[in-house]
Amino acid sequence: MLCNKAIRDRIVQSALKLIIESIFESDFQDGSYGYRPKRKAHEAVNRVAKAAIKGNTKCIDVDLKSYFDNVRHHILMEKIARRINDKEIMHLIKLILKVGGKRGIAQGSPISPLLSNIYLNEVDKMLEKAKEVTKEGKYQRIEYARWAGFCKCISILQDIETLVLFSY
Incomplete structure (x- = not known):
C-alpha cells in the first residue's frame, strides 16, 4: 500500500488534535469562538450585537499582524506542558512546530487552529x-468576542450617550 507522507502527517495531526482538544477545550473562555467545536463566527457576531443592544457602543478591532508567523515555540510548549504530561505527545507537537522553522505555526495544518487558541488563551483570560474589574470602575459594560486570532472588544464610558447602529 502506498502512503503519501503528507497524508500520513495530516492523519497524525488530526488524531493528536482530537486528543489534546478534549483537554484544552474546558480551559478556553466563553468569548473565544475561532475554530472551536460547536462555535461559529455568527455566534461571535451575535455576542457583539447583544452587547451593542445593551448599550456597549465602543468597538476596538484588534488584528494580530503576522500572528501565525510569530508564535514563540517555547512559550507555546510551556503552555501545553501545563496540561499535557506525556513525552510522546509533547515530542510530536515539537516536531510539528519545527516544520515551520524556529518560530511560528504552519498555517493550514489540522492542529494549527487549536495551537493558536492555546497560545491566545491567556489574552482571553485577561x-x-x-x-470583571471594570464592572466596578468607570467602564461599566465591556464585552469581547475573539474569532480566528481577531478580537472585537466593546466597551462604553458611563457618561457617553452615543448610539451606534450595528448591522451584520
Missing part, C-alpha cells in the same frame, strides 16, 4: 478579567 479580557474576561477586564470585564
